[in-house]
Amino acid sequence: MDNSLIIALDFANGSEVNRFLQPFAGKELFVKVGMELFYQEGPSIIHQIKEKGHHIFLDLKLHDIPNTVKSAMKGLARLECDLVNVHAAGGKEMMAAALEGLEAGTSSGRKRPACIAVTQLTSTSEEQMKKEQLIPVSLEESVMNYALLTKEAGLDGVVCSAWEAAYIRENAGATFLTVCPGIRMTSDQVGDQKRVATPEFARNSGVSSIVVGRSITRSVDPVKSYEKWMDAWKGVRQ
Numbered sequence: 653m654d655n656s657l658i659i660a661l662d663f664a665n666g667s668e669v670n671r672f673l674q675p676f677a678g679k680e681l682f683v684k685v686g687m688e689l690f691y692q693e694g695p696s697i698i699h700q701i702k703e704k705g706h707h708i709f710l711d712l713k714l715h716d717i718p719n720t721v722k723s724a725m726k727g728l729a730r731l732e733c734d735l736v737n738v739h740a741a742g743g744k745e746m747m748a749a750a751l752e753g754l755e756a757g758t759s760s761g762r763k764r765p766a767c768i769a770v771t772q773l774t775s776t777s778e779e780q781m782k783k784e785q786l787i788p789v790s791l792e793e794s795v796m797n798y799a800l801l802t803k804e805a806g807l808d809g810v811v812c813s814a815w816e817a818a819y820i821r822e823n824a825g826a827t828f829l830t831v832c833p834g835i836r837m838t839s840d841q842v843g844d845q846k847r848v849a850t851p852e853f854a855r856n857s858g859v860s861s862i863v864v865g866r867s868i869t870r871s872v873d874p875v876k877s878y879e880k881w882m883d884a885w886k887g888v889r890q
């Protein structure tokens with residue numbers, strides 16, 4: 653899972669996904685299924701994508717009382733995705749419960765899906781965090797606080813912006829995953845994202861994996877665009 657470029661399949665339905673994936677036939681991709689797609693298509697979309705041989709990050713950002721999250725994760729584990737997530741704001745007890753659920757739902761002999769926690773969404777600015785969430789510390793400190801809670805709960809890593817990844821790596825260790833959305837080429841539209849960074853910056857910051865959505869999925873030639881993104885992301889790693 654390390655060093656992956658994860659494509660966010662933010663599509664309205666399975667037909668749009670099939671249309672997008674068709675030209676990638678024969679390639680092994682790492683894709684993300686989020687709430688837009690999963691709420692429409694349900695578990696069958698996961699089976700369909702797995703049949704095509706792709707790895708899946710099931711991004712449902714669970715955030716509820718520990719018992720509910722535990723039971724939900726038990727069910728989600730049966731879908732045999734590679735990666736799932738929760739909101740760190742749900743607390744340490746909830747995160748530990750998520751892990752328990754995943755372990756309980758993973759069939760014997762199989763590896764449980766990796767589980768990461770969203771710290772501060774990449775669409776949140778420091779100003780907004782202070783004003784709306786009433787968190788008086790810097791955004792970086794808030795993200796670090798969530799990252800350490802996530803680690804203490806036993807999870808595998810966090811979702812954060814590339815700007816916080818190096819600090820997290822330093823404090824939580826190199827094996828703790830930093831999965832970073834909000835990645836843009838300098839020529840791309842930023843849209844609703846606030847904490848954006850280029851793939852080169854992400855790579856140089858030691859980010860584990862990047863998540864790229866609209867820059868690839870809404871481009872005129874998604875395969876060409878994906879290859880351009882892979883070059884930018886892998887560049888100096890090879």
Ligand SMILES: O=C(O)c1cc(=O)[nH]c(=O)n1[C@@H]1O[C@H](COP(=O)(O)O)[C@@H](O)[C@H]1O
Nearest residue numbers: 660711772773774811833834863864865866
């Ligand atoms: O958990 C996520 O994947 C996520 C967390 C976060 O803080 N920010 C964020 O953008 N995401 C997801 O990452 C993807 C980013 O898509 P683009 O902005 O189109 O590249 C979307 O599917 C978001 O749901």
